[in-house]
Amino acid sequence: xxxxxxxxxxxxxxxxxxxxxxxxxxxxxxxxxxxxxxxxxxxxxxxxxxxxxxxxxxxxxxxxxxxxxxxxxxxxxxxxxxxxxxxxxxxxxxxxxxxxxxxxxxxxxxxxxxxxxxxxxxxxxxxxxxxxxxxxxxxxxxxxxxxxxxxxxxxxxxxxxxxxxxxxxxxxxxxxxxxxxxxxxxxxxxxxxxxxxxxxxxxxxxxxxxxxxxxxxxxxxxxxxxxxxxxxxxxxxxxxxxxxxxxxxxxxxxxxxxxxxxxxxxxxxxxxxxxxxxxxxxxxxxxxxxxxxxxxxxxxxxxxxxxxxxxxxxxxxxxxxxxxxxxxxxxxxxxxxxxxxxxxxxxxxxxxxxxxxxxxxxxxxxxxxxxxxxxxxxxxxxxxxxxxxxxxxxxxxxxxxxxxxxxxxxxxxxxxxxxxxxxxxxxxxxxxxxxxxxxxxxxxxxxxxxxxx
Numbered sequence: 319x320x321x322x323x324x325x326x327x328x329x330x331x332x333x334x335x336x337x338x339x340x341x342x343x344x345x346x347x348x349x350x351x352x353x354x355x356x357x358x359x360x361x362x363x364x365x366x367x368x369x370x371x372x373x374x375x376x377x378x379x380x381x382x383x384x385x386x387x388x389x390x391x392x393x394x395x396x397x398x399x400x401x402x403x404x405x406x407x408x409x410x411x412x413x414x415x416x417x418x419x420x421x422x423x424x425x426x427x428x429x430x431x432x433x434x435x436x437x438x439x440x441x442x443x444x445x446x447x448x449x450x451x452x453x454x455x456x457x458x459x460x461x462x463x464x465x466x467x468x469x470x471x472x473x474x475x476x477x478x479x480x481x482x483x484x485x486x487x488x489x490x491x492x493x494x495x496x497x498x499x500x501x502x503x504x505x506x507x508x509x510x511x512x513x514x515x516x517x518x519x520x521x522x523x524x525x526x527x528x529x530x531x532x533x534x535x536x537x538x539x540x541x542x543x544x545x546x547x548x549x550x551x552x553x554x555x556x557x558x559x560x561x562x563x564x565x566x567x568x569x570x571x572x573x574x575x576x577x578x579x580x581x582x583x584x585x586x587x588x589x590x591x592x593x594x595x596x597x598x599x600x601x602x603x604x605x606x607x608x609x610x611x612x613x614x615x616x617x618x619x620x621x622x623x624x625x626x627x628x629x630x631x632x633x634x635x636x637x638x639x640x641x642x643x644x645x646x647x648x649x650x651x652x653x654x655x656x657x658x659x660x661x662x663x664x665x666x667x668x669x670x671x672x673x674x675x676x677x678x679x680x681x682x683x684x685x686x687x688x689x690x691x692x693x694x695x696x697x698x699x700x701x702x703x704x705x706x707x708x709x710x711x712x713x714x715x716x717x718x719x720x721x722x723x724x725x726x727x728x729x730x731x732x733x734x735x736x737x738x739x740x741x742x743x744x745x746x747x748x749x750x751x752x753x754x755x756x757x758x759x760x761x762x763x764x765x766x767x768x769x770x771x
Contacts, residue, residue, distance in 0.1 A: 353472055353533050358481060361472040361532055362488035364424060367525035368461040369492030370499065371431055371454055371518050372400075373623065375438060375447075376600065377501045377616040378511050385511075388444045396447050397601075403452040404715055407459020412572045412708030415464035416701050420471065423704075424529045427460030431522050439515040462489070462711045463572075467704035470695050471534050482695040483638050486688045487631045490680070494627025497600075501620025510616075572708035578697045582706065584759060585690020586713030587752030588649045592683030593714040594721050595653050595745050596626060599660065599676050601721075602738060606664065606672055626676040630684030642689050642696070643760040649685030650753025652678050657746040664738040682749065 379393055407427075415423040430453045437450035466485035473481030499517060504510035574582045600623055607618050633652075637645050656678030663671035690710055698706040721741070728737040 353474060357533055358469065358473045358477060359484060360528055361469045362484040363528050364428065364525035365461050365465040365469065365485060365488040366492035366495070367518075367521045368427070368431055368457050368465065369489050370496040370521060371434065372458050372496060373493050373600070374496035374500045374514055374518055375451070375454075376497050376623070377620050378504060378514075380614075380616075381504070381511055382441065382444075382447060386442070386444050386447075392444055396444070396451055399448045400451040400455040400458075401715065401718065403455025404459045404462075405455075405712065407456045408463060408572060408708040408712050408715070411460045412463035412467075412705035415460075415467060415704035420464045420468035420534050420704070421529055421532065423460050423464040424468065425526065427457045427464070428522055428526045428529065430454075431457035432519055435515040435519040435522065439512045441511070459708070459711075463704045463708035466691070466707050467700075468529075468532060468534055470703060471700060472532065478695045479638070479692055482691040483634055483688060486684070486691050487634050490627045490630040490634075490684055490687065494624040494630070494680075497620040498624035499620075501616040501618070505615065505617050572705045572712060574694070574698055574706045574709055575702055578694065578706065580759060581693040581697045582690075582709055582713070584643075584646060584756050585686070585693055585710055587755045588646045588653070588686035588749065589683070589690045589710065590686075590714045590717055591653050591745050591749040591752060592649060592679070592686035594718050595656060595679040595749070596630070596683045597718040597721055598741055598745065599626060599656075599679050602660075602734075606734075607669075622673065622676055625673065626680035628680070629677040630680035630687075633681040634684045634688045637685060638688070642692050643756055645685050645692070646689035646756045647753050649682045649687075649689060650749045650756065651682075652685060653682030653749035654746045654753075656682055657742040657749070661739050661742040664735050686752075 379396070382388075383393065411423050411427070434450045434453040434457065437446050437453070441447050441450065466489065469485035469488070470478055470481035473484070496518075500514045503514045503517065507513045607622065637648060640648075656675050659671050659678060660675035662668065663675055691707070694706045694710060695703065728740065731737075732740070
């Protein structure tokens with residue numbers, strides 16, 4: 319295999335006429351340098367910074383609606399543009415990151431996030447908000463696939479479970495940090511629709527520095543092939559059936575190597591209902607709190623969102639030593655309880671029930687996400703991990719995108735109480751079925767040998 323070593327010790331390998339990966343560091347045995355533990359933690363910061371932007375605008379839409387005069391239907395389009403950007407990014411960023419490296423995908427994504435901050439801060443037309451949300455979705459898709467895989471890469475093969483934990487925690491902590499910052503800064507400082515994005519731009523700037531210096535380990539990419547080279551039958555042509563051979567770098571539905579399908583399915587079965595549940599609470603919370611507390615404060619819904627994602631972060635550290643199947647089942651149970659509590663909240667107008675529903679939904683998403691990412695990190699080769707992470711996220715975020723549109727229409731048709739009840743029962747059922755699938759698979763693996771931990 320042709321290759322060369324630079325003066326800095328980095329190995330640049332070129333195969334099959336493909337482009338080189340230049341974001342890797344070489345080292346001793348196995349081409350891997352020892353990476354300090356603090357770098358594993360720091361590698362998660364770009365994921366946190368990007369996800370902080372993902373929900374930062376949420377408490378501010380009421381201000382933009384008053385200023386720009388757009389309808390609730392238009393607001394649905396603004397929300398949907400984020401999902402469009404996210405899914406489009408997931409379709410290509412995972413494959414591109416596995417092929418060319420994490421840094422060449424993450425740096426442009428951070429540039430898009432910075433551009434989104436500028437557009438949010440200077441928006442004088444709803445079209446600017448739509449484009450800003452689109453750019454945010456594109457950046458988040460890159461963070462989900464390339465960013466989270468980079469954390470696992472830096473952690474190395476001996477710390478893959480820690481890498482999955484930090485990547486997952488960084489995502490949910492950032493998702494909660496954004497609306498909290500937005501709510502507090504918009505209530506306490508001048509220029510409420512500007513200040514938070516100035517702060518967010520500073521956070522993204524530090525994240526870009528981290529990505530630039532990140533010691534991503536060497537990983538030779540798979541060669542690029544022409545589409546006509548793929549043999550009939552859907553194999554990869556290398557005889558191992560894992561899809562790791564000559565691959566097309568293209569925009570396509572991300573997937574996992576053969577043999578890892580169950581890892582993906584089990585993770586999505588719990589994470590999917592979890593991300594939809596937290597998205598539902600995130601969208602429903604401000605309306606419910608405004609009515610229950612008779613207050614239009616932006617700090618309160620921001621604090622509710624932060625509490626939900628803080629619970630998601632904390633529970634992942636609490637259960638990290640449990641088996642992956644146990645974590646997934648715990649996530650499913652938490653989601654079911656959260657949705658039952660949410661239905662109680664909308665029928666009784668009880669603030670405590672709404673807070674409890676948010677915490678339970680956050681914990682369920684966190685366990686579903688950690689269990690799914692850990693399964694993938696344990697069974698997918700590093701050069702396919704970003705694509706696998708993207709496939710995992712598509713399975714969760716695609717239903718959340720449908721929810722963003724469907725919830726508004728259903729609420730208009732049957733009212734807030736009826737819509738919340740219908741969605742709560744549906745999500746509880748989906749989470750229950752996901753947990754049952756995990757238990758069935760664990761029992762089947764138990765009869766054939768010990769279940770993977």
